[in-house]
Amino acid sequence: MAKYTHEQLCLFAQPASETEETKLERAIEAVKRALGNSDIILSDKYEIFGQGSYANNTNVRNNSDVDINVCYTAAYYYELPKGKTKDDYGFSGNVQYSYSEFKNDIERMLVAYFGRNNVIRKNKCIHIQENTYRTEIDVVPTWEHRTYIGENNDPYNFYRGVKLWSDDGEEVINYPKQHKNNGINKNTNTQKRYKRLVRILKNINIKMADSGFYKNINITSFLIECLMYNYPNNALATSIYDWNSILQDVIRYFWNKTREDCYDWYQFLENSEFLYLMIKHKWDRSDVHEFMTKLWIFLEY
Incomplete structure (x- = not known):
């Protein structure tokens, strides 16, 4: 359950x-x-x-x-x-x-x-x-x-x-204006699920920290928003509308993309699409990988 x-x-x-x-x-x-x-x-x-x-x-x-x-x-x-x-x-x-x-x-x-x-x-x-x-x-x-x-x-x-x-x-x-416009477009192209998904994950991250289960200061609001921007539109738009099923798919996706033997995370972009998300930031691949692991456990999947 x-x-x-x-x-x-x-x-x-x-x-x-x-x-x-x-x-x-x-x-x-x-x-x-x-x-x-x-x-x-x-x-x-x-x-x-x-x-x-x-x-x-x-x-x-x-x-x-x-x-x-x-x-x-x-x-x-x-x-x-x-x-x-x-x-x-x-x-x-x-x-x-x-x-x-x-x-x-x-x-x-x-x-x-x-x-x-x-x-x-x-x-x-x-x-x-x-x-x-x-x-x-x-x-x-x-x-x-x-x-x-x-x-x-x-x-x-x-x-x-x-x-x-x-x-x-x-x-x-x-590039904050491009970030905003691209987020609007992604939300439109995912049946308005993109921004809802971001809010869900931000809330869960807060609850993990407040409960003492897990807190990583590198997992910022900005990082969560940009990570979800890199989740494929078709996967999010065509999923059955059940948030637990969607979250499981999202966690599996980013957990696999951030394994040590997988280098796809190098290509993750910020929402503006002008800058790489995982380069020259305080977070790194291992932060995201651990975050996905903790999410799975906390959500009791």
């Missing part, structure tokens, strides 16, 4: 409650007001958008926070095709404003609006404390990042992403 019934797993699959959604929406509006009320940087020089579980509609009940990307667009980082130089693209001049100055300015704006006691600067983001009116918020300052493609030196032929520098000097490039 499985630990949870299909009906219980259906509850795990549900998005955040209406009350939590309201707090999340208030958080986003508060950040927009905080930045909009300041003249430190001009409003037409940056873009504000949600990223992470909330923006991707994979957040779970009682564990929802908001990640808000504040992207500077008046200048950008870039990556050119191999063998190309900035002269090939006609790039010239130096930007007088830096990423670190931008992050400092964003922090000052948030402190001015929310108060110093409610704002904590972290390595990659600026954290705003939760209160009774809003949920906690991570504001992520980024700059636009362009990856140029093709051989004809076309300055308009590029993929647009974002880039940040952590306070300890790490360079991070990602």
